[in-house]
Amino acid sequence: MTDQKYAYVGKSPVAGNGLFAEKDIPAGELILSISRPLVGALDVSRLADTCANCFIWTAGPSIITGTYVDEGVSVKKCSGCQQLRYCSKKCQRQSWKRYHKDECDLIDNMDGKQLPKVVRATIQILSTQAKGLINDNIWSPFLRLESHINEMRASGDQWADIQLMAQGAHNFSGARYAFDLQFATEVFARVLTNCMTLVTPTLDPLGICLDPIAACANHSCDPNAFVVMDGPGLSFRSLKPIKKDEEIFISYVDVTNPHARRQYELKHRWFFSCRCSKCRKGPTLQEDLFNFTPDELDQRWRETADHLLKVTKFADDPSNWVGAGPEARRISVLQGVAFDEYEEAQALSDPKAAADKLQHGMLLCHQTKLWPVYRQPYAAMRHDFLVNTVSTGNLPLAFAQGARTYFTIDPILYPETHHPVRVVHNWTLAMLTLYISSEQDNVIVKSMLEIGINTGIIAYGLLYEVASNVDKSHGNSSSFAKAVHRKMDEVIVDMTRGNSGALRGMMDKIKEEWPVFEQLGKWLEY
Ligand SMILES: C[S@@+](CC[C@H](N)C(=O)[O-])C[C@H]1O[C@@H](n2cnc3c(N)ncnc32)[C@H](O)[C@@H]1O
Numbered sequence: 001m002t003d004q005k006y007a008y009v010g011k012s013p014v015a016g017n018g019l020f021a022e023k024d025i026p027a028g029e030l031i032l033s034i035s036r037p038l039v040g041a042l043d044v045s046r047l048a049d050t051c052a053n054c055f056i057w058t059a060g061p062s063i064i065t066g067t068y069v070d071e072g073v074s075v076k077k078c079s080g081c082q083q084l085r086y087c088s089k090k091c092q093r094q095s096w097k098r099y100h101k102d103e104c105d106l107i108d109n110m111d112g113k114q115l116p117k118v119v120r121a122t123i124q125i126l127s128t129q130a131k132g133l134i135n136d137n138i139w140s141p142f143l144r145l146e147s148h149i150n151e152m153r154a155s156g157d158q159w160a161d162i163q164l165m166a167q168g169a170h171n172f173s174g175a176r177y178a179f180d181l182q183f184a185t186e187v188f189a190r191v192l193t194n195c196m197t198l199v200t201p202t203l204d205p206l207g208i209c210l211d212p213i214a215a216c217a218n219h220s221c222d223p224n225a226f227v228v229m230d231g232p233g234l235s236f237r238s239l240k241p242i243k244k245d246e247e248i249f250i251s252y253v254d255v256t257n258p259h260a261r262r263q264y265e266l267k268h269r270w271f272f273s274c275r276c277s278k279c280r281k282g283p284t285l286q287e288d289l290f291n292f293t294p295d296e297l298d299q300r301w302r303e304t305a306d307h308l309l310k311v312t313k314f315a316d317d318p319s320n321w322v323g324a325g326p327e328a329r330r331i332s333v334l335q336g337v338a339f340d341e342y343e344e345a346q347a348l349s350d351p352k353a354a355a356d357k358l359q360h361g362m363l364l365c366h367q368t369k370l371w372p373v374y375r376q377p378y379a380a381m382r383h384d385f386l387v388n389t390v391s392t393g394n395l396p397l398a399f400a401q402g403a404r405t406y407f408t409i410d411p412i413l414y415p416e417t418h419h420p421v422r423v424v425h426n427w428t429l430a431m432l433t434l435y436i437s438s439e440q441d442n443v444i445v446k447s448m449l450e451i452g453i454n455t456g457i458i459a460y461g462l463l464y465e466v467a468s469n470v471d472k473s474h475g476n477s478s479s480f481a482k483a484v485h486r487k488m489d490e491v492i493v494d495m496t497r498g499n500s501g502a503l504r505g506m507m508d509k510i511k512e513e514w515p516v517f518e519q520l521g522k523w524l525e526y
Pocket of ligand 1: 012014015016017018144145146148193194215216217218219220270271272273274275276
């Protein structure tokens with residue numbers, strides 16, 4: 001990918017520097033592409049299955065999202081440190097030249113202990129700069145980035161941890177004589193404030209990355225742009241039309257979360273109080289509304305909440321804030337339990353255990369009757385439940401949950417049809433449906449067909465929708481868009497084999513099938 005830029009860095013009325021559009025940019029277009037950010041570091045848990053140079057994740061949930069990775073791609077250990085892995089000799093050579101030469105011995109000497117990703121990213125920056133390998137047109141903007149070091153210093157416990165990790169990065173970087181500890185601490189703080197989550201094209205988190213130009217983009221909870229990644233490359237694309245000289249905003253956090261949770265996360269992790277147009281309206285918007293006011297909670301759940309208030313601290317957590325007074329605290333504690341179930345499930349590697357936990361959380365949202373189906377964490381739990389249910393083999397249940405998300409949740413949370421989350425969800429559901437439709441002898445598939453659910457037509461309709469949006473969400477030259485178009489072509493070849501007219505009237509058939517598909521989601525109790 002060659003670097004392209006339709007954006008410039010300028011003074012932002014919101015905070016410090018920001019990114020601005022160089023020209024009018026319609027929705028779904030490229031704003032900025034960077035072939036390789038200054039630095040990228042994998043999560044410890046991804047070191048075993050992801051190339052440390054081109055960030056190809058070889059172990060994605062294969063029937064659903066892994067299809068943009070060529071078959072047979074695997075990663076091999078570096079024979080020195082035995083920890084980083086590469087998908088080819090070329091990747092290994094590139095990584096060695098850039099920075100791995102400096103960290104290989106160090107990792108080897110750590111006796112199996114693994115350094116946190118922010119420490120590893122700081123080491124990479126310090127050691128490459130000490131060798132003079134970072135161009136001044138990257139290094140100068142890096143040094144101009146906000147570091148929030150004073151706020152970090154004032155943060156008590158967090159500062160002690162930051163100092164310890166910065167010291168580790170300084171000691172291990174091989175740049176001890178080139179830079180002093182204070183400078184290394186500033187670099188560490190700048191990485192912390194400005195790194196983005198490194199993700200696969202299908203938005204699975206892999207680690208962190210930092211690019212000094214991309215890092216100039218400020219946050220909004222109502223962003224006009226989004227970031228997608230493709231191996232080592234990252235692009236900014238427009239979610240909405242952006243006028244020439246308008247500021248470009250991306251989101252640093254999940255903006256479908258309630259106001260208090262977003263504010264807490266931004267304050268805690270990025271040291272700022274969000275002043276975006278949405279946050280200025282306070283907790284009054286769709287993300288915050290429950291089905292009824294706190295005083296309408298039924299007696300059974302009041303009692304449960306009162307018990308939970310005694311035995312947990314969820315209601316004191318500012319991210320669970322719902323309002324002042326005892327009635328609102330009851331809702332806060334229930335919301336705290338729901339988010340806790342969701343977060344705990346994310347940490348579980350066993351899909352059955354994760355699905356059980358998510359089901360428990362979803363049941364709470366359903367039985368209290370408080371949550372609209374699209375309110376978080378209910379909506380996010382449903383998507384993760386689908387993914388884990390696929391892994392446990394209950395494909396019809398996953399399919400029905402996908403139908404619920406497709407019709408009643410995603411159009412509300414992600415109104416733009418090319419929103420990358422919506423496109424990836426639809427792709428997941430399309431691949432799942434395609435897989436189910438290929439199981440011709442499966443009794444459940446047969447019985448679905450008997451009641452009019454034609455998974456073949458649904459899969460085609462979903463895939464068609466993804467193929468119509470993926471060039472806007474990911475760009476037509478991205479590996480993900482290519483995989484989507486390739487799959488669409490394969491399906492067309494399959495469907496028309498021996499029957500060249502099989503696709504005639506397909507749009508009408510999809511229209512007929514859609515109400516049946518929608519009904520499938522409605523049959524679920526929750
Ligand atoms: C990745 S940097 C963005 C570039 C930054 N404005 C600069 O000049 O370096 C993140 C920092 O920008 C500021 N920032 C970004 N979005 C903001 C917003 N919506 N409201 C207030 N401050 C914001 C915060 O200081 C945050 O820690």
